Amino acid sequence: MRPCTSVWHSRGRACLRLRAVELPGWKTKLSWVAAVLLAVLFLASGLWKITDTQAWAQRITQLMLPGALGVPLALVVGIAETFGAVLILVPRFRRWGAILIGLLLIAFIGYFALHYSALRGADCSCFPWIKRAVGPQFFLGDLAMLALAVLAGWWSTPSGTLRSMIVIAGAVVVFALVSYGVNEVRQNGTRAPATIVVEGQPYDLTHGKYFLFFFNPACTHCFESAQRMARFDWGPTRVVVVPVEMPQYAPQFLADTGLKAVITPDFDLLKRTFRYTAYPFGVAVDKGREKAVLARFDETEPAATLRRLGFVK
Numbered sequence: 001m002r003p004c005t006s007v008w009h010s011r012g013r014a015c016l017r018l019r020a021v022e023l024p025g026w027k028t029k030l031s032w033v034a035a036v037l038l039a040v041l042f043l044a045s046g047l048w049k050i051t052d053t054q055a056w057a058q059r060i061t062q063l064m065l066p067g068a069l070g071v072p073l074a075l076v077v078g079i080a081e082t083f084g085a086v087l088i089l090v091p092r093f094r095r096w097g098a099i100l101i102g103l104l105l106i107a108f109i110g111y112f113a114l115h116y117s118a119l120r121g122a123d124c125s126c127f128p129w130i131k132r133a134v135g136p137q138f139f140l141g142d143l144a145m146l147a148l149a150v151l152a153g154w155w156s157t158p159s160g161t162l163r164s165m166i167v168i169a170g171a172v173v174v175f176a177l178v179s180y181g182v183n184e185v186r187q188n189g190t191r192a193p194a195t196i197v198v199e200g201q202p203y204d205l206t207h208g209k210y211f212l213f214f215f216n217p218a219c220t221h222c223f224e225s226a227q228r229m230a231r232f233d234w235g236p237t238r239v240v241v242v243p244v245e246m247p248q249y250a251p252q253f254l255a256d257t258g259l260k261a262v263i264t265p266d267f268d269l270l271k272r273t274f275r276y277t278a279y280p281f282g283v284a285v286d287k288g289r290e291k292a293v294l295a296r297f298d299e300t301e302p303a304a305t306l307r308r309l310g311f312v313k
Helices: 009-021 025-051 053-061 067-089 091-114 136-154 162-186 220-229 247-257 267-274 303-309
Strands: 195-198 201-204 209-215 238-243 281-286 289-294
Touching: 025 053, 025 067, 025 091, 025 136, 025 162, 053 067, 053 162, 067 091, 067 162, 091 136, 091 162, 209 220, 209 267, 220 247, 238 247, 238 267, 281 303, 289 303
Parallel strands: 209 238
Antiparallel strands: 195 201, 209 281, 281 289
């Protein structure tokens, strides 16, 4: 490129600005590497939350946050992560993307540090292919990503105009809301299998009301949820529990929680039918048809929804 030899008027000022933003090649390459790594991680994490919001709502409630915040927070975080990943890939928006991702990481680190004693060892797998638990390695990983965000943003060109960023943000929000709406529609009115296996015999699901409870006998949240449901007045509704893991401990689980229910080993069949996400998970079935999917289990749910549907008194 021809060097600047003059600073006269606007042409000279533009030339000086161009030279001011030029960076050595190795800095530009390092900025790109950091940006691409973060974009891959946060795009996967954000899209996972957007396309599987109910499962993430459950994960959020297991991290000491109110159940009512589960779905809204999963959508907001998923949108922010996806938006940040898109921005950091575009050179003229990279600095804004790095700032957004950096703020998200700082918020994550701060929250888990504040509740470390209660959440230590809890599952925090934000990325589909990486299993993580709250502990020293969790903080080291987030600090490493924070360093990548600093590298990507520090050695980037000045950010572009806000108008294009607003368009990108709008597109991400629309995609998230449409995806959530489609998933909700798909999980409404599904036909249940005519029969499942209970104690080695066919068990009819086409007559009357049934509540299917997916759980893990070793899950503390499942145990507490079952204890609360044991106090419900179920009336004619029959409860069927579906162990997701360690089915051999299901009878002891029922004995310890006091929940009156029958056990089915047909997890794979029911998982495919009702688009199971993560335990604890419930499905209200009336006359062979799904009436509601319940992914929130806390002091108010699923009691409120089951009462509204007439499954408990």
